[in-house]
Amino acid sequence: MVDRDPITWxxxxxxxxxxxxNVEHFRFGRPSTSIWPGTAELTPDALNHGWRDYGSRVGIWRVIESLDRHGVRPSVLLNSSVVEAHPQIVAAGIERDWTWLAHGRTNSELHTDLSIDEERRVLAEITDTIFSATGRSPRGWMGPGLTETHRTPELLAELGYSYVLDWTHDDQPFPLTIPGMFSVPYSVELNDLLLFGKGLTGPDFLQMVIDSYEQLCADSATSGRVLPIALHPFVIGQPFRLRYLDDALAYLAAQPDAWLTTTDEIVDAYRAQIER
Structure with missing residues (x-):
């Protein structure tokens, strides 16, 4: 980072x-993200599947109300199977002009162990499904569980993608070795699924957002920074947590040096500067 030219927003x-x-769909009867691993291998796994399913049935609508209240457009990491399973969510996003990124087919399957031909076919199917539902081809990708193969960025570039979020090791965008492809920051630290899974509370989440913003704002004296906040409706959409998301958005919206934006807009602003 210290060797880069400064960037501005x-x-x-x-x-x-x-x-x-993260707007995700989980296959019934398949192990996936679990709040209680003790039943994860059972079929049916009512405990864990129900916990995940709460996000699409209830939690997402609370999150949408909070986003609307503060005029924030999310960068939606969309499992393509959501298009068929939860069309109401896609319709709500189209109405609000959300930015759509591909997030694999389902979070019940990691994006690994694919032959090159199979991966090319799967990526094309995911892309076509999202385009058919939203009218826009996704420009960004994040694999389920942040998984890729060694060929994923190259195959994504063939399909017209320009960035991935799987590499969480920077506070700025940067070019990948594949021409025209970039990495945009995402977080596995400021991430509701992982934070609350460790026993942190809503007030802890709010304080982490504030602390992260203040530190990145101080760092930006030399060059602009990116603050990614990762959200899952079945976690942050719980009734006892939503108010802290609302408070965090209110805080960020009030900061004169914060640019509340989307990943598409971040990569466009960054590319325009490095290609001048």
Whole structure:
């Protein structure tokens, strides 16, 4: 980072903030993200499947109300199977002009162990499904569980993608070795699924957002930074947590140096500067 040319954000803002909203679909009877591993291998696994399913049935609608209240457009990490399973969510996002990223087919399957021909076919199917439902081809990718193969960025570039979120090791975008492909920051630290799974509380989440913003704002004295906040409706959409997301958005919206934006806009602003 210290060897890079400085980057700036539109309007002289110092910190680009994006909300990575994971809108996912989980196959019934398949083990996946679990709140209680003790039943994860059972069929049916009512405990864990129900916990995950709460996000699409209830939690997402609370999150949408909070986003609307503060005028925030999320960067939606969309499992393509959501298109058929939860069309109401896709319709709500189209109405609000959300930014759509591909997030694999389902979070019940990791994006691994694919032959090159199979991966090319799977990626094309995911892309076509999202385009057919939203009218837009996704430009960004994040694999289920942040998984890729060694060929994924190259195959994505063939399909017109320009960035991935799987590499969580920077506070700025940067070019990949595949021409025209970039990495955009995402977080496995400021991530509701992992934070609350460790026993942190809503007030802890709010304080972490504030602390992250303040530190990145201080760092931006030399070059602009990115603050990614990763959200899952079945976690942050729980009734006892939503108010802290609302408070965090209110805080960020009030900061004069915060650019509340999307991953598409971040990569466009970054590319325009490095290609000048």
């Amino acid at each position: 539109p309007g002289g803002r110092k910190v680009a903030v994006h909300l990575g909203l």
